[in-house]
Amino acid sequence: MLNPFSGQALAHKGLGRLTSAGIMNRRKRTSTEREVIIRRFFVAAGLFSLVVMTLIVLFLFAEGIGLFRTVSVSDFLLGTAWYPTYDPPDFGVLPLIVGSAAVTLLSSLIAVPLGVGTALYLAEVAGDRTREILKPAVELLASLPSVVLGFVGMVVLAPLMQQWWDIPTGLNVFNASLMLALMAIPTIASISEDALHAVPRELNEASLALGATRWETLTRVQLPGALSGIGTGVILGMSRAMGETMVVLMVAGGAAQIPGSIFDSVRPLPASIAAEMGETPFGSEHYHALFAIGMVLFLMTLAFNLVAAWFSRRFQQKGAATL
Amino acid sequence: MSQDRRMLFWRRARQEMAFLVFRLAVLVVLGALGGILLYVLIQGAGAISWEFLTAAPRDSMTKGGIFPALMGTLYLTLGAVLVALPLGVAAAVYLSEYATEGRVLRLVRLGIANLAGVPSVVFGLFGLALFVGYFKLGISLAAGSLTLGLLILPTVIGAAEEALRQVPGTFREASLGLGATRWQTIRKVVLPAALPGILTGSILGVGRAAGETAPIMFTAATFFTLRLPSSPLDQVMALPYHIYVLATAGTHIAQTRPLQYGTVLVLISLVLGLSLIAIVIRSRMRRHKKW
Numbered sequence: 001m002l003n004p005f006s007g008q009a010l011a012h013k014g015l016g017r018l019t020s021a022g023i024m025n026r027r028k029r030t031s032t033e034r035e036v037i038i039r040r041f042f043v044a045a046g047l048f049s050l051v052v053m054t055l056i057v058l059f060l061f062a063e064g065i066g067l068f069r070t071v072s073v074s075d076f077l078l079g080t081a082w083y084p085t086y087d088p089p090d091f092g093v094l095p096l097i098v099g100s101a102a103v104t105l106l107s108s109l110i111a112v113p114l115g116v117g118t119a120l121y122l123a124e125v126a127g128d129r130t131r132e133i134l135k136p137a138v139e140l141l142a143s144l145p146s147v148v149l150g151f152v153g154m155v156v157l158a159p160l161m162q163q164w165w166d167i168p169t170g171l172n173v174f175n176a177s178l179m180l181a182l183m184a185i186p187t188i189a190s191i192s193e194d195a196l197h198a199v200p201r202e203l204n205e206a207s208l209a210l211g212a213t214r215w216e217t218l219t220r221v222q223l224p225g226a227l228s229g230i231g232t233g234v235i236l237g238m239s240r241a242m243g244e245t246m247v248v249l250m251v252a253g254g255a256a257q258i259p260g261s262i263f264d265s266v267r268p269l270p271a272s273i274a275a276e277m278g279e280t281p282f283g284s285e286h287y288h289a290l291f292a293i294g295m296v297l298f299l300m301t302l303a304f305n306l307v308a309a310w311f312s313r314r315f316q317q318k319g320a321a322t323l
Numbered sequence: 324m325s326q327d328r329r330m331l332f333w334r335r336a337r338q339e340m341a342f343l344v345f346r347l348a349v350l351v352v353l354g355a356l357g358g359i360l361l362y363v364l365i366q367g368a369g370a371i372s373w374e375f376l377t378a379a380p381r382d383s384m385t386k387g388g389i390f391p392a393l394m395g396t397l398y399l400t401l402g403a404v405l406v407a408l409p410l411g412v413a414a415a416v417y418l419s420e421y422a423t424e425g426r427v428l429r430l431v432r433l434g435i436a437n438l439a440g441v442p443s444v445v446f447g448l449f450g451l452a453l454f455v456g457y458f459k460l461g462i463s464l465a466a467g468s469l470t471l472g473l474l475i476l477p478t479v480i481g482a483a484e485e486a487l488r489q490v491p492g493t494f495r496e497a498s499l500g501l502g503a504t505r506w507q508t509i510r511k512v513v514l515p516a517a518l519p520g521i522l523t524g525s526i527l528g529v530g531r532a533a534g535e536t537a538p539i540m541f542t543a544a545t546f547f548t549l550r551l552p553s554s555p556l557d558q559v560m561a562l563p564y565h566i567y568v569l570a571t572a573g574t575h576i577a578q579t580r581p582l583q584y585g586t587v588l589v590l591i592s593l594v595l596g597l598s599l600i601a602i603v604i605r606s607r608m609r610r611h612k613k614w
Contacts, residue, residue, distance in 0.1 A: 117348025145534025243442025
């Protein structure tokens, strides 16, 4: 990374040492001290995100850990009954985890071909002018509020599904997955497109010059080079779908069961937190249980994000030589 | 020879088929976006009126307008920006002007990337535990703004860093060459040059803050209040939460359908309008850079 300051800064320090006498030196030193303080301030500002991450972990765990005074970790993670308001209550989150996994997987099955297809179109097929219009449109899809997608799934799509397929409820895994896919597509598309553009141009040109068609160049040269970036995009898109709340709260149906088909209702982890926190007394067992769910959700998305970061570093295209 | 030609024909044909598939993918994606926007516009346009935008809900929310929710969202968003903009710009100045390769930079990047990946409902829990509970702000405008501000921090950092990096190195070298210190250079040369970029980029964060529901559900939002907030410690209504409540928790869900579509239309116009402005200005600035 280019840092225009590094050479200058060294020269500046050296200069201070050379003119080591009189008022001149004192003024120089105080101004250097000020620069050091200002520098420290900005380093601290940079580290602030890390501080917030630490605080999130601390508070999530501090509130969540309270549950495990009364419920064992294995009962929590492997229990198949989630009845937090019964007496005695059941705090088994397995159905919620399975619900989250179901909508995340199905939504990525829908979003990956569409997202990658969109990226390939933008990078390979579209002319400059089409791209200028389409790219903002994809970004616009990314900025659509999740509550709007939840609303559309619930009010428009669910009654239609019920009618078309004669199923008991339109609020189910499939409907939620469709809406989540719309949230994941822009993430997948824009990261994949960046990855496709990052493949060195000379590789494509060499392939085309040897007589390969654009499609052959794409599949044998450009896609292998962009694979890590596309993989990163897919993982981040899945992570976004998994953590998304309003869609699954409004559209997944809310039944805490392990689904047998894609037309069953489920209650993914974020939906449970959002639906129940409002009616939960501060500091109760149920309150701690919802924070414990937050811990599970946080760790699941963190794992996805770390895998994405590792993926993009591990398979990074470093110039033409690594292919 | 003719065999070669036939081969070439099939190779071309395969390419055209593949490109057709990509075109279809784009059509599906854009069709979904366009369909949603158009449907909401058609269903919601009838509900929009001056009264709808400027009156409070009446008759257990089956009539009247959305004024308190609209204002609540504006306050929350403004608060979030006041939190995120200074912190985000400062972090971006570090990344673009001070950072050198090494462990600190890797840690900072790791923190920002992972913060961006934290689910919004977890931000809600965090805000509930830290701001509502620990700092005793209660469910309030202040708690919600702080939570939203931290949520959009990575977006603002990203936008500001991009804007700062677009300022040419020669600007800095010229300033330093004239004897200015590093901080003087940043304050008087780099930041002013990057300011338009920082602001437009931040609008994207604003749009995100205005549309988020889960983070404010437990930290700021109430489903009904007649008055506007008079202090940062008051609860507020908010557009996204209002949509959720009307669609799921009301007793007259079917009756309020037109109001729901109207509210969705207002929220979409607000959020997409902001994003569109930011996207257009940004692409203009990328195209005709002044330097």
